[in-house]
Amino acid sequence: MSMIARRAALRALPRARGYANTTADLMTTNWADKQAALRSHAAETAALWRRISFFFCLPAIAVTALWVHKVETEHAEHQEHIRAEHGGELPETPNYEYLNKRSSGPYPWGMNSLFFNPKVNKDLTKTDE
Amino acid sequence: MSINRNLIQNFPFHLVEISPWPLLVSFTLLNMAIGGVMYMHGYPYGGAILSLGFALTASAMALWFKDIVAEATYLGCHTTQVQKGLTIGVVLFIISEVFAFLSVFWAFFHSSLSPAIEIGGVWPPQGITALDPFAIPLLNTILLLSSGAFVTYGHHALIQGNREGAILGTLLTIVLAVIFTCLQYYEYSEAAFTFSDSVYGSAFYASTGLHGFHVIIGTIFIAVAFIRLINYHLTNSHHQGFEAAILYWHMVDVIWLFLFIAVYYWGG
Numbered sequence A: 001m002s003m004i005a006r007r008a009a010l011r012a013l014p015r016a017r018g019y020a021n022t023t024a025d026l027m028t029t030n031w032a033d034k035q036a037a038l039r040s041h042a043a044e045t046a047a048l049w050r051r052i053s054f055f056f057c058l059p060a061i062a063v064t065a066l067w068v069h070k071v072e073t074e075h076a077e078h079q080e081h082i083r084a085e086h087g088g089e090l091p092e093t094p095n096y097e098y099l100n101k102r103s104s105g106p107y108p109w110g111m112n113s114l115f116f117n118p119k120v121n122k123d124l125t126k127t128d129e
Numbered sequence B: 001m002s003i004n005r006n007l008i009q010n011f012p013f014h015l016v017e018i019s020p021w022p023l024l025v026s027f028t029l030l031n032m033a034i035g036g037v038m039y040m041h042g043y044p045y046g047g048a049i050l051s052l053g054f055a056l057t058a059s060a061m062a063l064w065f066k067d068i069v070a071e072a073t074y075l076g077c078h079t080t081q082v083q084k085g086l087t088i089g090v091v092l093f094i095i096s097e098v099f100a101f102l103s104v105f106w107a108f109f110h111s112s113l114s115p116a117i118e119i120g121g122v123w124p125p126q127g128i129t130a131l132d133p134f135a136i137p138l139l140n141t142i143l144l145l146s147s148g149a150f151v152t153y154g155h156h157a158l159i160q161g162n163r164e165g166a167i168l169g170t171l172l173t174i175v176l177a178v179i180f181t182c183l184q185y186y187e188y189s190e191a192a193f194t195f196s197d198s199v200y201g202s203a204f205y206a207s208t209g210l211h212g213f214h215v216i217i218g219t220i221f222i223a224v225a226f227i228r229l230i231n232y233h234l235t236n237s238h239h240q241g242f243e244a245a246i247l248y249w250h251m252v253d254v255i256w257l258f259l260f261i262a263v264y265y266w267g268g
Helices: A003-012 A023-029 A031-085 B021-040 B046-074 B080-112 B136-160 B163-190 B198-230 B240-266
Strands: none
Touching: A031 B136, A031 B163, B021 B046, B046 B198, B046 B240, B080 B198, B080 B240, B136 B163, B136 B240, B163 B198, B163 B240, B198 B240
């Protein structure tokens, strides 16, 4: 094809008008219809997840919470039993060298861990090192 | 109030204006990092510099995000093409977070699959009482899964144009997330083992601690989206910040599932 003919052929191609939508384009893309379909589908999906959330998840949380309450109460009673057997305190954790490691020295806030609980953790401020 | 003709662009991309916030954030992060190192190594005023650095970083980030909200919601810079780019960015960021968690999971499996003889050749090590996975950890699992369901409800309600549903779903997501964080704090306080109790403590608290940190970040992310939802920033077809927050939250949820199965159940 000659250069002029090739140029003419290229110019004859329909060109998109940048990123704007022509009316003709809108007719082919059915944007308005698609938006309406999107909203109605979202309505169904929202209703589904609303039912799942309120009628399945919330009862599941309630049931699990009751179960956990039962387990934790049993655990607390067992702990009390051990305390009673051991003379008021929990048996001390053995002095294994890999437990309560302080090889870099004390923490900036002291010898005990950040979430230190005197009931269940060994108090290192009282131990002779 | 005329539109300057030199502002009209014939391309859909967002060429951001010069901003001081990225440089400011980098300096405040350095401040926080140096403060952290000073604090942990006992240098004077370390704690003060760490706290100052944290407050400054949070403020600088807020100023940066505030500008992004202005560009998106009020200045119309976030065209469809820009939104696509932002979505790719968010997905890549979340993938990078997954890799961060992969590293702590690697550390956990490295130590637990073949327990060293020094800890008794068993996992959990001799002398460590692991937490019961079918107590609070199970409740936490149900809480996170439920929060995922609630946020899905809120999201689709937003697409539907249902304002009340969107607000209710998102609010309850935040409520469940906060309950999760409170329960984890309780577990941390009541656990018989600490961070310094052998490699078990290190692996457990490094993995669950990193996760807890991400839960707090994710909760703030959804809370910001919630505030924007209330203030009519979001439309039914354009709510990128909300969608990014939801994706982040799903990532947090999935990582918890892996944590529950590997660290709590198998490792307990």
